[in-house]
Amino acid sequence: MNPQKAGHAYRPVDLAREHGISSQAVRNYEHDGVIPAARRTPSGYRAYTEVHAAALRAYLALVAGHGYAGAGEIMRAAVRGDLDAALRAVDSGHVQLVRDRETLDAVEATIGVLTAAPAPRPPGRPLTVGDLAHRLGVTPATLRKWERAGVLSPARDRTSRQRLYGPDDVRDAELAHLLRRGGYLLDHIATVIRQVRAADGPEPLVASLHAWRQRLAARGHAMLVAAGHLADYLAATNGDSPAARR
Incomplete structure (x- = not known):
């Protein structure tokens, strides 16, 4: 699978394979709101896009830097389009690292x-x-x-x-x-x-x-990596990428 290929529809297993997780985990992340809801095919199967692939990369990278609770807060805000709330949550993670x-x-x-x-x-x-x-x-x-x-x-x-x-x-x-x-x-x-x-x-x-x-240095580095993936996801949802959300 090449998740960078524009316009391609992906199954849960395709997104899962990139990260070594299960298809059910991808569906759970969608259910939890940390990646956008997928379009359904006429037969009821999920069809993910580049935006979903970018969201999953961002979420899993954020977990490494901000933990599950922080990553969830950031991505749920980003998915619903509340950029201010997402960035505030990112800032909170950096404040905690400083502390x-x-x-x-x-x-x-x-x-x-x-x-x-x-x-x-x-x-x-x-x-x-x-x-x-x-x-x-x-x-x-x-x-x-x-x-x-x-x-x-x-x-x-x-x-x-x-x-x-x-x-x-x-x-x-x-x-x-x-x-x-x-x-x-x-x-x-x-x-x-x-x-x-x-x-x-x-x-x-x-x-x-x-x-x-x-451990603190590793967390700080993970936050930097996660910031790049989050920026990629936000760019995709803002139309800076040929990918479409649905």
Whole structure:
């Protein structure tokens, strides 16, 4: 099959073969609105065109860069002719990529602190909110704000319900304090802290950063490729291609 051949009608299997997917997947994509509805032959069979081939290329490329939800939002808007909504969804994907890069930068900024000679550990007993606030030079209200933002999650005394900060909580609070001084927002800091907790310490986190940055680079490249395919689809629907939608 040569999907670039103008004026040719394609079956679901023809579109599917280019991408190594099933014919049913193509029909499902049509049903979901991420490629245009096909013309039906007198016998009831779907007849796809170059525009459908371009839409399918665009959607699958967008999935690689924006994920299924983002790709679906972009293509459904494009298929219904709402260019503004489609481009807004594309912009949202790029904004999220920038935020993810900033989060990675924030995590990397903490590595020096995490891997440096450890600061004096808090006493064996957990710290109270007042103790920790004094240690950091902030107010107890600040620590409670960080908790509401998901940065901290101290235990509570069963009787008094007083907040109790163990060694890991103190580490998280010190990282948060560092990042706040660096100008990072609390939602970013909460993401960083989750990464540190999930990695179970600095060493596994350091090892994962290179792979994390590679994944972000791959996503950015996929977005560039997808943008080209989306532009091809939009050109086809605007009459810049000999293909017709139906």
